[in-house]
Amino acid sequence: MSGLLSERVALVTAAGSGMGRASAERFAQEGATVVVVDLDRDAAERTVSEIEQAGGKAIAEVCDVANVEQLRGVFNRVEQKFGILHVLFNHAGIPGAAGLEDVSEADWHHAIDVNMKSAWFGTALGIPLLRRADGKGSIIYTASTSGLVGSTMSPLYSMAKGGIVNFARGAALALAKDRIRANVICPGPIDTPMLPQFFGRTPEQMAQAKENMAEFMAAAVPMARAGDPTEIAGAALFLASDLSSYVTGIALPVDGGYTAR
Numbered sequence: 001m002s003g004l005l006s007e008r009v010a011l012v013t014a015a016g017s018g019m020g021r022a023s024a025e026r027f028a029q030e031g032a033t034v035v036v037v038d039l040d041r042d043a044a045e046r047t048v049s050e051i052e053q054a055g056g057k058a059i060a061e062v063c064d065v066a067n068v069e070q071l072r073g074v075f076n077r078v079e080q081k082f083g084i085l086h087v088l089f090n091h092a093g094i095p096g097a098a099g100l101e102d103v104s105e106a107d108w109h110h111a112i113d114v115n116m117k118s119a120w121f122g123t124a125l126g127i128p129l130l131r132r133a134d135g136k137g138s139i140i141y142t143a144s145t146s147g148l149v150g151s152t153m154s155p156l157y158s159m160a161k162g163g164i165v166n167f168a169r170g171a172a173l174a175l176a177k178d179r180i181r182a183n184v185i186c187p188g189p190i191d192t193p194m195l196p197q198f199f200g201r202t203p204e205q206m207a208q209a210k211e212n213m214a215e216f217m218a219a220a221v222p223m224a225r226a227g228d229p230t231e232i233a234g235a236a237l238f239l240a241s242d243l244s245s246y247v248t249g250i251a252l253p254v255d256g257g258y259t260a261r
Helices: 018-029 041-053 068-081 105-133 155-178 203-220 229-240
Strands: 009-013 033-038 057-062 087-090 137-142 180-187 251-254
Touching (some): 009 018, 009 068, 033 068, 041 057, 068 105, 087 105, 105 137
Parallel strands (some): 009 033, 087 137, 137 180
């Protein structure tokens, strides 16, 4: 690897699996010390173990990103340990409740809290540390193609992820004076354990979705396949590093051409 993030500190939420884990591992491969944040302690520690076995540096933090006090604790510990933050990848998110008419108030709040509240307060709490990065500060958000086009399965998900897209644009403008960049990755269908949830919520619906996945990809995705988490990690590395030093306020689809139709 080329050391694109050498001597930098990166924090990744939901880094215990899937795209978050792949991104944490890629950041570490490029020289970053990675703060691996996840709700699942075992998953976070597995990611840290994989990074360390590959010769990288990482620490695990357990946090419910929808809980502001828990988030505050994570950033306080990052300040105490490192005193600086170069990359903040607000990756955590959930599909949210399906449908439109039958979504409960509790489910609505949960989806908004995990997808949007965590990104808002994660950003606010991270800014003081990112300001110390001497123009190397980068904030990355994970939205979705559903934040760019509508989701028939979950309009709530489209609402939340569309909000992330425009929040990132606003953050980019607000933080430009501090030389902190803010950008969004909008994944299409990515081959993670969460993918079947975008096609159904019951076990029966998800099992059916797995059976029909290849047919869906062929019909809906020009590249006719699901993406791999490492392909999101590659986009995240670009936005985290100096390769994108003049890039801020963008929403980058990584979707096999899905939104090009």
